[in-house]
Amino acid sequence: MVKRQVMFTFPQELIKEPIIYNLSQQFTVVTNIRRADISEDKGWVVLELEGEEKDIEQGIAWVISKGVRVDPVIGDIVEG
Amino acid sequence: MGYAIALRCRKCGREYPLEPRNLCDFCLSPLEVNYDYKSMAKAVSREKFAGGPQSMWRYRELLPVDSEVVDIGTGFTPLVKADNLGQKLGLERLYIKNDCLNPTYSFKDRVVSVAITKAREFGFDTVACASTGNLAASVAAHAAKVNMNAYVFVPSNMEPGKLAGTAIYNPVLVTVDGSYDDVNRLCGKLAARYNWGFININLRPYYAEGSKTLAYEVAEQSGWCAPDCVVVPAASGLLFTRIWKGLDELAMLGLIEPVNTHMYLSQAAGCSPIVNAFAAGSIHVHPVEPDTIAKSIAIGNPADGYYALRVARQSGGGASAVTDEEAVAGMRLLAETEGIFAEAAGGVVIAALKKLVASGLIKKSELTVAFITGAGSKTQEILSDIVQTSTIKPTPESFEEVFGVSV
Numbered sequence: 001m002v003k004r005q006v007m008f009t010f011p012q013e014l015i016k017e018p019i020i021y022n023l024s025q026q027f028t029v030v031t032n033i034r035r036a037d038i039s040e041d042k043g044w045v046v047l048e049l050e051g052e053e054k055d056i057e058q059g060i061a062w063v064i065s066k067g068v069r070v071d072p073v074i075g076d077i078v079e080g
Numbered sequence: 081m082g083y084a085i086a087l088r089c090r091k092c093g094r095e096y097p098l099e100p101r102n103l104c105d106f107c108l109s110p111l112e113v114n115y116d117y118k119s120m121a122k123a124v125s126r127e128k129f130a131g132g133p134q135s136m137w138r139y140r141e142l143l144p145v146d147s148e149v150v151d152i153g154t155g156f157t158p159l160v161k162a163d164n165l166g167q168k169l170g171l172e173r174l175y176i177k178n179d180c181l182n183p184t185y186s187f188k189d190r191v192v193s194v195a196i197t198k199a200r201e202f203g204f205d206t207v208a209c210a211s212t213g214n215l216a217a218s219v220a221a222h223a224a225k226v227n228m229n230a231y232v233f234v235p236s237n238m239e240p241g242k243l244a245g246t247a248i249y250n251p252v253l254v255t256v257d258g259s260y261d262d263v264n265r266l267c268g269k270l271a272a273r274y275n276w277g278f279i280n281i282n283l284r285p286y287y288a289e290g291s292k293t294l295a296y297e298v299a300e301q302s303g304w305c306a307p308d309c310v311v312v313p314a315a316s317g318l319l320f321t322r323i324w325k326g327l328d329e330l331a332m333l334g335l336i337e338p339v340n341t342h343m344y345l346s347q348a349a350g351c352s353p354i355v356n357a358f359a360a361g362s363i364h365v366h367p368v369e370p371d372t373i374a375k376s377i378a379i380g381n382p383a384d385g386y387y388a389l390r391v392a393r394q395s396g397g398g399a400s401a402v403t404d405e406e407a408v409a410g411m412r413l414l415a416e417t418e419g420i421f422a423e424a425a426g427g428v429v430i431a432a433l434k435k436l437v438a439s440g441l442i443k444k445s446e447l448t449v450a451f452i453t454g455a456g457s458k459t460q461e462i463l464s465d466i467v468q469t470s471t472i473k474p475t476p477e478s479f480e481e482v483f484g485v486s487v
Contacts, residue, residue: 034108046108072268073108075383078210079280080376
């Protein structure tokens with residue numbers, strides 16, 4: 001089991017979709033929300049994912065395929 | 081021994097021991113170094129700093145280190161009075177902090193000097209970073225100085241000039257076949273897997289502190305006072321927040337008067353998430369996909385964006401974005417008026433400064449400092465179309481004919 005801390009940024013059209021619920025249901029990934037801010041037009045959630053490495057990878061790939069931006073929690077790691 | 085006492089969460093205030101760690105376990109927010117300022121105040125004075133080395137390490141007591149430092153000669157770079165540029169822009173007291181003059185030609189030497197010193201203290205034998213240029217060269221150079229292994233991860237489409245500028249120090253230079261986002265994700269995973277000192281991940285709280293020395297130097301070089309206005313380039317927003325923290329600390333230690341500096345940050349319009357949030361009056365920074373020639377500040381999801389926004393607002397400052405064309409014009413203006421060849425991020429600063437003065441936000445008589453954080457020689461390809469030469473035959477007659485010069 002591994003843990004991964006990530007930030008999801010939702011575009012407006014996905015705000016109403018239960019993406020995090022579906023992630024945990026479909027990929028056996030435990031989701032643990034730590035911080036979030038959702039308004040009517042945008043939203044972000046900082047959360048910890050726990051599960052098998054391959055489940056987390058597949059889960060994140062699915063979340064990205066839905067149109068959500070996924071970043072490491074400290075923002076971009078690559079510096080100039 | 082230094083005066084750092086703990087890492088503290090910037091959001092919820094929880095404290096952690098001084099160890100390689102960058103996130104709060106509870107709210108996953110960034111950590112920063114906290115100090116025993118009471119004891120520190122007894123150990124520092126203007127006179128003591130003045131007698132210190134001609135480098136950033138004259139401020140050692142204000143940095144989180146406990147051992148012999150890893151120094152390749154960084155800091156105490158010139159604060160130049162820029163009368164020619166000031167005249168062009170309409171400023172009477174404009175200064176340029178020229179951080180191109182660090183050993184690897186950017187301000188990154190300041191942050192890396194602290195981070196590698198800490199990496200040694202923590203017992204790491206290997207350091208690593210992910211970079212598009214300036215950080216890579218600096219990490220490789222410092223690791224070379226102390227015989228540490230260095231793994232430097234860069235996107236495979238990085239400019240050849242920057243690759244050579246890093247490879248010369250002989251790190252393990254890893255070009256990653258993938259997009260910028262792929263490099264980002266890979267390094268996030270590697271940091272969890274290997275017991276290495278990742279400069280911009282688990283060493284980040286210490287790394288960040290090195291930026292404060294820019295503020296200390298500017299204050300000391302200005303006769304121990306804080307500027308009225310500063311203009312700073314912003315990528316992750318870290319430098320901007322630490323310049324503010326540095327000035328604030330000097331005031332807290334009684335070394336300068338209470339700070340009333342208006343902090344302005346500048347970004348390229350092709351990657352301006354912090355400026356967008358400032359303009360929208362939002363407290364949250366929404367990520368963007370970078371598209372600008374100012375690659376050293378092209379961070380789409382800035383880690384310290386929220387905190388940078390707060391500093392811009394609290395200080396009565398602001399945020400300004402400029403186009404790539406304006407940035408190149410800014411680079412040229414700085415070079416033509418002051419003889420300083422900055423990278424595109426420096427052009428962004430000068431172009432933003434021009435806008436801020438034109439809009440009346442920065443006033444003619446205000447003591448203003450523009451921070452130039454990296455040299456232009458590494459990224460000359462963005463200037464290829466400014467080269468205009470006239471070829472002549474090797475005779476005085478040919479020269480006089482083409483240039484119309486007479487004896």
